[in-house]
Each structure stands twice: as structure tokens, then as C-alpha cells.
Amino acid sequence: MLKQLPPTSLEEVIRPIETARGLPNAHYISDAVFEEERDALLFRNWSGIGIAADVPEPGDVKPVNLAGMPLLVVRDHEGCVRVFQNTCRHRGMILVEKQDNLRGTIRCPYHSWCYNLDGSLRATPHVGGPGRNMDSSVKREEFSLFSVRSAVWRDVIFVNVSGDAPEFEDYAARLMHRWSEHNQPLYHGGTSSGFAFDVACNWKLAVENYCESYHLPWIHPGLNSYSRLEDHYHIEEPGYFAGQGTMVYRQIEGDRGERFPDFAGLSEFWNQGAEYIAMFPNVLFAAQRDHGYAIILMPQGAGRTIERNEIYYSFDPAERPDLKSLIDMNAKQWRSVLEEDLFVVEGMQKGRHGLHFDGGKFAPKMDGPTHTFHRWAAEQVEEHRQSLNGT
Numbered sequence: 001m002l003k004q005l006p007p008t009s010l011e012e013v014i015r016p017i018e019t020a021r022g023l024p025n026a027h028y029i030s031d032a033v034f035e036e037e038r039d040a041l042l043f044r045n046w047s048g049i050g051i052a053a054d055v056p057e058p059g060d061v062k063p064v065n066l067a068g069m070p071l072l073v074v075r076d077h078e079g080c081v082r083v084f085q086n087t088c089r090h091r092g093m094i095l096v097e098k099q100d101n102l103r104g105t106i107r108c109p110y111h112s113w114c115y116n117l118d119g120s121l122r123a124t125p126h127v128g129g130p131g132r133n134m135d136s137s138v139k140r141e142e143f144s145l146f147s148v149r150s151a152v153w154r155d156v157i158f159v160n161v162s163g164d165a166p167e168f169e170d171y172a173a174r175l176m177h178r179w180s181e182h183n184q185p186l187y188h189g190g191t192s193s194g195f196a197f198d199v200a201c202n203w204k205l206a207v208e209n210y211c212e213s214y215h216l217p218w219i220h221p222g223l224n225s226y227s228r229l230e231d232h233y234h235i236e237e238p239g240y241f242a243g244q245g246t247m248v249y250r251q252i253e254g255d256r257g258e259r260f261p262d263f264a265g266l267s268e269f270w271n272q273g274a275e276y277i278a279m280f281p282n283v284l285f286a287a288q289r290d291h292g293y294a295i296i297l298m299p300q301g302a303g304r305t306i307e308r309n310e311i312y313y314s315f316d317p318a319e320r321p322d323l324k325s326l327i328d329m330n331a332k333q334w335r336s337v338l339e340e341d342l343f344v345v346e347g348m349q350k351g352r353h354g355l356h357f358d359g360g361k362f363a364p365k366m367d368g369p370t371h372t373f374h375r376w377a378a379e380q381v382e383e384h385r386q387s388l389n390g391t
């Protein structure tokens with residue numbers, strides 16, 4: 001049983017940044033608030049759960065757990081990605097427990113009810129008694145798998161578990177517009193370009209740290225040697241996303257002077273510019289002239305998060321074996337930069353067990369994007385509370 005605590009006070013978080021406080025400690029360390037935020041932030045919005053490249057072939061399935069909610073990602077016969085609740089309609093058995101190719105049938109391991117890749121119930125062996133596969137009270141058309149609203153953008157699979165968020169295209173429209181020049185095919189870099197960290201922090205701390213460039217000089221001295229604090233700018237789109245950009249992006253170069261080809265037709269800004277944006281709630285994107293990435297934060301509990309990092313290019317790596325070593329080198333470089341952040345997000349998590357921490361003090365000139373995220377989270381929780389109270 002979770003302890004029923006009085007709702008946290010969020011009024012101070014929603015204030016203008018000069019007088020605002022950050023989210024209270026309970027938003028990072030309490031299981032009860034984790035569950036409240038799971039409903040308010042992750043399920044009512046569009047959360048990232050994986051990438052379309054996880055299920056490349058028709059019949060591919062992958063189980064995913066979004067903060068306790070069992071989901072099943074499926075590539076159907078038409079090549080579309082679909083997401084279902086990974087729970088059998090008969091007795092609620094978990095359907096698929098490992099990534100696989102099912103060649104068209106999702107079979108429940110318990111009593112073998114079988115579903116098509118579109119979720120429809122196809123077979124119910126012995127349901128009407130031994131040897132009888134039909135029963136007049138089990139109308140198959142009424143027992144399809146529960147479908148979960150999903151969308152794919154920049155290869156990330158997003159889901160809206162509650163089913164009542166605005167259309168994904170509307171929700172993402174502002175970022176799609178901002179990065180419209182980058183609206184072109186992305187190719188995953190392959191095995192070395194996907195790696196994950198198991199991090200001892202609340203998922204929001206990873207968002208908050210990603211949004212800001214303030215920590216650059218101390219946490220990323222290597223990056224800071226050419227892309228300094230003063231070369232960065234803040235990005236704030238209240239209600240949708242926040243992040244930071246640099247004016248001095250430097251392309252990686254291989255031993256033979258080789259570089260990655262740019263995305264097609266980018267404007268001059270992208271010669272030197274690059275942007276790093278957290279799309280609320282849990283996906284962190286990068287757009288750069290020659291590659292991009294997505295980081296999907298999979299919350300495992302109040303104090304634990306799996307961070308999936310996936311890197312993408314403008315070209316199909318299978319067609320450019322000459323760039324394989326540069327792809328590997330780039331993955332290694334990103335891994336080490338992103339690893340530099342881990343001790344601070346874990347350190348902030350530890351710090352939030354300090355009973356007297358009061359949410360902290362935002363630096364108005366430096367912490368705008370972080371506050372934009374806090375404010376969004378606080379407003380979403382408030383809205384959710386109001387909807388539960390029927391007000």
C-alpha cells in the first residue's frame with residue numbers, strides 16, 4: 001500500500017522564474033508522487049517508448065514497459081508500427097515477453113488465444129469445450145487487443161496511453177516547424193549507435209539537465225573547449241519543449257579527414273548551429289547538420305531511469321561501409337559526453353533526500369529552459385488533480 005500523502009504544493013513552481021521554486025523533493029523520491037506523475041505527465045501526454053528501428057520487419061514484436069504499463073510494439077503486414085496493451089483479453093496473461101518475429105500471430109502462452117498483427121482476435125481453441133473453438137458468448141470481434149494511440153516521429157515511437165491527448169501532429173507541430181528543414185529520412189547508425197544507461201535518478205532530472213547549457217564548463221570541459229557557454233542560447237516553448245542551442249557546432253572528422261554527409265538542403269544556420277531539445281515529457285532530441293539523436297527516458301521508479309540513446313544519419317550506413325569506423329567513433333564520443341552527465345543527475349537525486357531542500361533557486365538568466373519544464377510538469381499535475389476532483 002502506498003502511503004496516502006496530501007498533494008504536494010505546486011503554486012511556487014508555477015510563478016515567474018525570479019520567484020519560483022523547483023518541484024518539491026517528493027516529485028523525485030516518493031513512490032506515490034511517481035504514480036501521480038505517471039498518470040499526469042507520461043500517460044496523458046505523448047511519451048516516447050522506443051524506436052521504429054526496434055521492429056524493422058513485418059511480424060516483429062517488442063514488449064515495452066512504460067512506467068509499469070505493459071505495451072507491445074508490433075510491425076504489421078502493411079509495414080506500420082502499432083502499439084497494443086500487452087495483456088491477453090482472456091485472463092489477462094502477459095502476451096509477449098521477449099522481442100521476436102511472430103510471422104503473423106500473437107499467441108497467448110496460457111490458453112492459446114491468438115491475435116492477428118492488427119490486434120483482432122483470430123482463434124480461441126477449445127473455448128466452447130474440448131474440440132469446440134467457438135462459444136456463442138465469446139464474440140471474437142469484441143475482444144481485440146486494446147490498441148494504444150501511437151505515432152512515429154524522427155523514428156521515435158510515441159504513445160498516448162490515456163487516449164485523450166491532442167493529436168500527436170498538433171502536439172509536435174511547434175517542434176516540427178522549428179526543425180522543418182530536418183524533416184527528412186533518418187537512418188539509424190546500427191549496433192554501436194544504440195546504447196543505454198541505467199541511471200539512479202528520477203527521469204525528470206535527466207530532462208532538466210539536458211535542457212540547460214549552464215553546466216557545460218564544469219561537466220563537459222572537452223565540449224566547452226570549442227563550444228563555450230557564451231556560444232549557447234536558450235530554447236523555450238512553454239507547454240511543449242525546452243532546450244539549448246549552440247552557434248559553434250563542430251563536425252566530427254575521421255583519421256583520413258572523412259566527415260558525414262549533411263542532411264540535404266539545410267540553410268546556412270546549420271553550418272555552425274545545432275540544437276538540443278527536450279520534448280516533454282521524456283524524449284531528448286538533437287538536430288545537427290550531419291547527424292542527430294534521440295534519447296528516450298524510460299522511468300523505472302521514482303529513483304531509477306533507463307536512458308536509451310540512438311544516433312541517426314542522413315545516409316544508409318549499409319551503403320557507406322567506408323564511414324563505419326567514423327560511425328563507431330561518433331557513438332563512442334557521444335557515449336563519453338553523455339556519461340559525463342550521469343554523476344550530476346544521480347547527484348541531484350541524492351541531494352533531493354535532503355529534507356530541507358526547498359526545490360532550489362532558479363538562476364533567471366541561466367535556468368529558463370529548466371523552469372519551463374518544471375512549470376509544465378506542475379501545471380500538468382494540477383490539471384490532472386482538477387480532472388480527478390471533477391473541477
Ligand code: FES
Nearest residue numbers: 088090091108111
Ligand atoms: S489468458 Fe490468454 S488465452 Fe487465457
Ligand SMILES: [Fe+2]
Nearest residue numbers: 209219220341
Ligand atoms: Fe550535459
